[in-house]
Amino acid sequence: MSDTIFTRIIRGEIPSHKVYEDEHVFAFLDIGPLSKGHTLVVPKEPAVQLDQLSDAAAAAVGRVLPRLCRAIMQATHCTAYNILQNNGALAHQAVMHVHFHIIPRFDQTMESGLHLAWKPGKLDPRQGTELAHRIAAALATS
Numbered sequence: 001m002s003d004t005i006f007t008r009i010i011r012g013e014i015p016s017h018k019v020y021e022d023e024h025v026f027a028f029l030d031i032g033p034l035s036k037g038h039t040l041v042v043p044k045e046p047a048v049q050l051d052q053l054s055d056a057a058a059a060a061v062g063r064v065l066p067r068l069c070r071a072i073m074q075a076t077h078c079t080a081y082n083i084l085q086n087n088g089a090l091a092h093q094a095v096m097h098v099h100f101h102i103i104p105r106f107d108q109t110m111e112s113g114l115h116l117a118w119k120p121g122k123l124d125p126r127q128g129t130e131l132a133h134r135i136a137a138a139l140a141t142s
C-alpha cells in the first residue's frame with residue numbers, strides 16, 4: 001500500500017486535530033466535517049479495505065470506537081451519531097486507507113450530518129438460504 005494522507009497524518013508529517021492515539025489507532029477531527037465533532041478513526045496498520053485488516057488491528061479499532069462515540073457525545077452534546085465505513089471506490093471510499101467516520105447528529109435538517117437514501121429490496125427466502133450457506137462456508141475456510 002502506498003502512502004496516503006492518513007499515513008502521513010499518523011507519522012506527524014501533516015498536522016491534525018488529534019483526539020486519540022494508542023499503538024494501533026489514531027483518531028482526529030475531519031477537516032471537511034459533515035457536522036461538529038466529525039471524527040475519523042484510522043488503524044495505524046496500512047490496509048486499503050476492512051477485509052484486508054488483521055484481526056488484531058480490527059479488534060483495536062473495535063475497542064476504541066465506543067469510547068470515542070461516548071466522548072464525542074459528551075463534548076458536542078449530540079443525541080445521536082452515524083458510523084460510516086466505506087470499502088473501495090465503488091462504495092465512495094476517497095482515501096485508500098481503512099477509516100471510520102463518527103458523524104454526530106443534532107437534528108433532521110439538511111444543515112448537518114449524513115443524509116442517506118435507503119432503498120431496501122426484498123430477500124427471496126430460497127436465495128437467502130443459498131447465500132447464507134455460501135457465506136458460512138467461506139467463513140469456515142478463511
